[in-house]
Structures are given as C-alpha cells and as structure tokens.
Amino acid sequence: ALLTGLLRGAHERGAAVSALFPTVTAPYRACGWDVAGVMRTVDVPTVALPRHRPAAHLSVRAGTPDDMPAVVALYERLARDRRGLLTRRGDLFDPDTTADTLPFDGLTLVEDDGHLVGYASWDRGRGYGDDAVLTVHDVLATTADAARELAGVLARWHSVTPTVRLRLLDGDAVSAHLPLEAVREHEQEPWMHRPVDVTRAVAARGWPAHARGTVEFTLTDSLADWNTGTWRLAVADGAAELTRVTAEVDLHLSVRGFALLYSGASTAASVADAGLLHATGTDPRALDLLAAGGAAQLLDYF
Known part of the structure; x- marks a missing residue:
C-alpha cells in the first residue's frame, strides 16, 4: 500500500522514473522494481598509482x-x-x-x-x-x-x-x-530501478543517434495501471516515443523486465530466461531496442 501510494503520487507530480538503494530487494521486486546496477567502492594501494x-x-x-x-x-x-x-x-x-x-x-x-x-x-x-x-x-x-x-x-x-x-x-x-588490476572491492551497493510512467520515461531518456527501429509489446504493471497495455516503441534520430496500439502482439513484458532493459542492465534473452519476458513464436531479442545505449550507473548514495 505504501509503495502504491508512492508511485501514484510520483505520477501525479510528473515523475518518469524511480531509483532506490534497497536494504532488502524482495518487497521492491514484488512491486515492480529490479536491480539495475551496483555502485562500487574500491581500494587502490597508493603506491600502485x-x-x-x-x-x-x-x-x-x-x-x-x-x-x-x-x-x-x-x-x-x-x-x-x-x-x-x-x-x-x-x-x-x-x-x-x-x-x-x-x-x-x-x-x-x-x-x-x-x-x-x-x-x-x-x-x-x-x-x-x-x-x-x-x-x-x-x-x-x-x-x-x-x-x-x-x-x-x-x-x-x-x-x-x-x-x-x-x-x-x-x-x-x-x-x-x-591500475585496475590492483583494486580491491571495499563495498558494493546495489540499486534498483522502476518506471513511474513509461511514456515519459521513454521520451525523456535520451537515445543513441545510431539506434533505429520499432517493436511492439504488451506490458503488465499491477501497481501502476497507466503503464499496463500494448505499446509500440519507435526509436530514431536520437529520440524515442511509446504509443498505444490495439494489435495482438507476441512479446509480453513485466514491469521488472522493462526496468532491466530500459536501464541497460540486461538483454532481452536474459530477461526472458528470468521469466520476465514471454515471447510467443517470435525472437525476444527484438526488445533489445529498449536497452539501446548501454548500462546506467550511479555515483551517489541516497
């Protein structure tokens, strides 16, 4: 109930995405967030610099x-x-x-x-x-x-x-x-991502100028019903747009799968292996378009 209210309020304020550092991942995954990256702190021997x-x-x-x-x-x-x-x-x-x-x-x-x-x-x-x-x-x-x-x-x-x-x-x-070969891991802080509003998230994200294509998929988001539906993602010329369509499609994506692809944390094939993307008679890698641009990274803890 708390996270549902949080998402609804963020949506009403015009937010596009959400990120957080979890103390435990399970309750956030149950509500659509997933681990999108790790903030690494390392130790380097000063004499090796x-x-x-x-x-x-x-x-x-x-x-x-x-x-x-x-x-x-x-x-x-x-x-x-x-x-x-x-x-x-x-x-x-x-x-x-x-x-x-x-x-x-x-x-x-x-x-x-x-x-x-x-x-x-x-x-x-x-x-x-x-x-x-x-x-x-x-x-x-x-x-x-x-x-x-x-x-x-x-x-x-x-x-x-x-x-x-x-x-x-x-x-x-x-x-x-x-001297990256000399670094020792001091701490790793996983962070989680979730779309608040998928249309805003896609429009505001920024896209590689070389990426171009379209893909249609159905998205399921039990906490944010405004995200649920069938969508066409169109990417061209460094921009992208998500529009609703009524066609029957073969790619069915959960909101956690959307979070992983949007943040560049995974590939469509891996998301499908995890059960967060279901493809019926088609190649799931078509949704790699959503991951175009590489992985996101955070440098600040909050």
Missing part, C-alpha cells in the same frame, strides 16, 4: 567553496554524456554549493588556462598507519592530461595513506589511468 611528469599547460591548486559551482558544472558536463547519473541539483546537493566551508576535507582542481578540466574531492581520514585511508568522493576529468594529473596527485599521498578509496566510473578518463 601512476606517477607522470606534470603537463606544462596544466595548473593544480586547492579549491575553495567559491569553486563549487564550477565543480558541479564539470560534473554535469560529464554526466550528460553518460547514463543514469544524478544532476546534483536540489535538496540533496544545493547546500554543498552555498555553504561557507567545503563539504569535504579537501578539493584539488586541475585547470587549463584558468578553465577547470578535472577535480578530486576527498576526506583525509585519521592516522598514518597501515589502516589509514584517503577517501576520494569524486575524481573526474574531461581530458587525458587532467586525468593523469589527478592520478599523480593521489599517488603523492603514498607516504601517509597506504590506501586510496574511491568510486569507479566505468570507462571514464580517470579509470583509463588507474
């Missing part, structure tokens, strides 16, 4: 609270080219950009001719022994040179903190310069 000769055209300095709007802008510049990342605007994040002090111990900025091209935000932690950890909240860059610079900045902590703890952003500029 690469040390590059600093790039002459870059400058490194300590950030101040006045730099936070530029930091948020750089994060959002990167987030636009990826899938699933939060905007970092609103009640969760606005206090970080208006406070007189930084929301973490330190902020390291990398600039190119005065323009921010990378940053790391971090907490020093305590001590100098074997259990000392430098916790890096973000380490993001928009150029390879800036990524190398940030890796070198973190490496220079090796004399006081044997471990750097950070959240990886798969395939980004910084990960390309980290």
Whole structure:
C-alpha cells in the first residue's frame, strides 16, 4: 500500500522514473522494481598509482567553496554524456554549493588556462598507519592530461595513506589511468530501478543517434495501471516515443523486465530466461531496442 501510494503520487507530480538503494530487494521486486546496477567502492594501494611528469599547460591548486559551482558544472558536463547519473541539483546537493566551508576535507582542481578540466574531492581520514585511508568522493576529468594529473596527485599521498578509496566510473578518463588490476572491492551497493510512467520515461531518456527501429509489446504493471497495455516503441534520430496500439502482439513484458532493459542492465534473452519476458513464436531479442545505449550507473548514495 505504501509503495502504491508512492508511485501514484510520483505520477501525479510528473515523475518518469524511480531509483532506490534497497536494504532488502524482495518487497521492491514484488512491486515492480529490479536491480539495475551496483555502485562500487574500491581500494587502490597508493603506491600502485601512476606517477607522470606534470603537463606544462596544466595548473593544480586547492579549491575553495567559491569553486563549487564550477565543480558541479564539470560534473554535469560529464554526466550528460553518460547514463543514469544524478544532476546534483536540489535538496540533496544545493547546500554543498552555498555553504561557507567545503563539504569535504579537501578539493584539488586541475585547470587549463584558468578553465577547470578535472577535480578530486576527498576526506583525509585519521592516522598514518597501515589502516589509514584517503577517501576520494569524486575524481573526474574531461581530458587525458587532467586525468593523469589527478592520478599523480593521489599517488603523492603514498607516504601517509597506504590506501586510496574511491568510486569507479566505468570507462571514464580517470579509470583509463588507474591500475585496475590492483583494486580491491571495499563495498558494493546495489540499486534498483522502476518506471513511474513509461511514456515519459521513454521520451525523456535520451537515445543513441545510431539506434533505429520499432517493436511492439504488451506490458503488465499491477501497481501502476497507466503503464499496463500494448505499446509500440519507435526509436530514431536520437529520440524515442511509446504509443498505444490495439494489435495482438507476441512479446509480453513485466514491469521488472522493462526496468532491466530500459536501464541497460540486461538483454532481452536474459530477461526472458528470468521469466520476465514471454515471447510467443517470435525472437525476444527484438526488445533489445529498449536497452539501446548501454548500462546506467550511479555515483551517489541516497
């Protein structure tokens, strides 16, 4: 009853999708959510980080609270080219950009001719022994040179903190310069996804420019009846639309299956193997169109 009321209120407010970090998955799966990704926090031995000769055209300095709007802008510049990342605007994040002090111990900025091209935000932690950890909240860059610079900045902590703890952003500029073979898993936080309104979710999602095609399917959503029905998904030119149709179709998708495909967490064949997609006399892989664009990822816990 609680989740039904939550979904109805979100729909009335105009929401398109929902995401959450579960303490237990079963009750959410029963209501249409499913695990769409894992937020990974890893430990890297500081001595394993690469040390590059600093790039002459870059400058490194300590950030101040006045730099936070530029930091948020750089994060959002990167987030636009990826899938699933939060905007970092609103009640969760606005206090970080208006406070007189930084929301973490330190902020390291990398600039190119005065323009921010990378940053790391971090907490020093305590001590100098074997259990000392430098916790890096973000380490993001928009150029390879800036990524190398940030890796070198973190490496220079090796004399006081044997471990750097950070959240990886798969395939980004910084990960390309980290010794991924040396990382050790510290924590994994699975997150779950669910559509609130499938038509809004499809229209607002963003789609690869090269993806093109149509597929018809019936969707069942016992908690959100406005999502239940037979739909045609049409994708072209970086956009998509979901429209109702009256035809008989061979693909029958549960809302959990929709969540997995929409977020790029699975393939149509795997969703069918899990019993969340039923195909009658047709290839279920036609619904891979709904997963076009790759997997979503989160960097923020909430």
